[in-house]
Amino acid sequence: MSPYDPSAFPPFAVTVDLVVLTVRRDALCALVVRRGEPPFQGRWALPGGFVRGDEDLGAAAARELVEETGLCVHDPAAPPPALGNGAHLEQLATYGDPDRDPRMRVVSVAHLALAPDLPAPRAGGDANSARWAPVEDLLGQDGGAEGEGDQSGPLAFDHARILADGVERARSKIEYSSLATAFCPPEFTVGELRRVYEAVWGVALDPRNFHRKVTGTPGFLVPAGGTTTRQGGRPAQLFRAGGATLLNPPMLRPEI
Amino acid sequence: MSPYDPSAFPPFAVTVDLVVLTVRRDALCALVVRRGEPPFQGRWALPGGFVRGDEDLGAAAARELVEETGLCVHDPAAPPPALGNGAHLEQLATYGDPDRDPRMRVVSVAHLALAPDLPAPRAGGDANSARWAPVEDLLGQDGGAEGEGDQSGPLAFDHARILADGVERARSKIEYSSLATAFCPPEFTVGELRRVYEAVWGVALDPRNFHRKVTGTPGFLVPAGGTTTRQGGRPAQLFRAGGATLLNPPMLRPEI
């Protein structure tokens, strides 16, 4: 058969699923929504939805992100690093196991979004509730969601794997790119940025060496002018994300 | 509308496209096939085809790879690093611009394969010919394919962008992983591995420091026992790829 015979290809549904990460109370958290209908009714899932007939994949992801969080992406069509106070959004990977959705053949193009700490998420679409959950709770050895009075079980579909892939991507990307600033408000201190690294990597970093490193990496941070004492202690300089997207030299994640 | 109403989603065709890279005559080359039918008839394109109705994405990519090159992937379902003399295959990215195929809405899940230098490619499927072309020629500033008496123009569809993404991925992944060995035969010398790095990065590396670095990185190479003089000069030890997939410390790509 000719591979381009229009009658010869099986039809697929194509969706986008979102791994939206933020740092709240020194923990890496992901946005999850509760499913209101079968399958997996009552279980937590990643936000997502169908790609429309005339819509690009990145545009569909940006649309879902706005619907779920109100977050704007600065330029959905532009290359990855969206700067400023909008979220960062990039394609993560595509999941297409024939059995991943029991109803039909669905291929999901997962996207990764990094956002600063937000007010409460707003539920939308078919979800009857939404919340930020620590990824540690969602990805426990036995599939997560236990231990806080939440009996809803592990994430729906193959979303635990998608979330794990997104978390791993975020962990490695903040090593060699300036993406960690996407977790910060428009103006932030070196200490706040350090706490982002510590939360995402789950390690403790030396504040003195971190400060030297991050202020010495060209293009990573630019002084915003003021200071703040919102963390207590001596006032800290405020910075904004600089123009650099690739860090040279990279931040070094401690071994083990 | 409910996003899960089965009648509410638009149908898509889903394909896999392959960026198959190898190193031939000290140049990074990609496998391209000539299109036998419109659109883009007569132009070079990446190999690829439709995903079958009951087939996983990785399985479809592995199937196309065998059809086009005869290369086997050691375990299509296993995580990325396939060792030994088979090819490495991993998902690259998904391309779904509504206008990328003039006939219908096609979402293509591109995969990246790295292979050792092979005999002549064998044409298959709808391609009436196939060849290895230096990526430099395929990705010239004006879209490539000129300069060697080939008037077929730039790559079909958005394949130039897919190829560029695949090359960029390969260039960065050999930095921090042992993937460069996927370009080598089962047994190879340090010099042959160095020429892989030089071809992929397009730089010259110091043979002495490279040797020390690569033999000193734990798990990268294991001695295979023999020696060879196939490169001339003093006999060189033969090595096999070691078990390590992540290199620590990474190989350093020279700046600019």
Added chain:
DNA sequence: ACAAAAGTGTTGGATTTACACCCATGA
């Protein structure tokens, strides 16, 4: 003997780490 490629040794400079120490604020 010579060319060519494989390896080893050494050295100076850069980077990283660990930690002593000082600074500026709120309570």
Added chain:
DNA sequence: TCATGGGTGTAAATCCAACACTTTTGT
């Protein structure tokens, strides 16, 4: 005054680039 986080200085350990030099083959 003390606790708290912000920031600088410095010395030891480590890593890396550059290159002199030796080894082992083919011609």
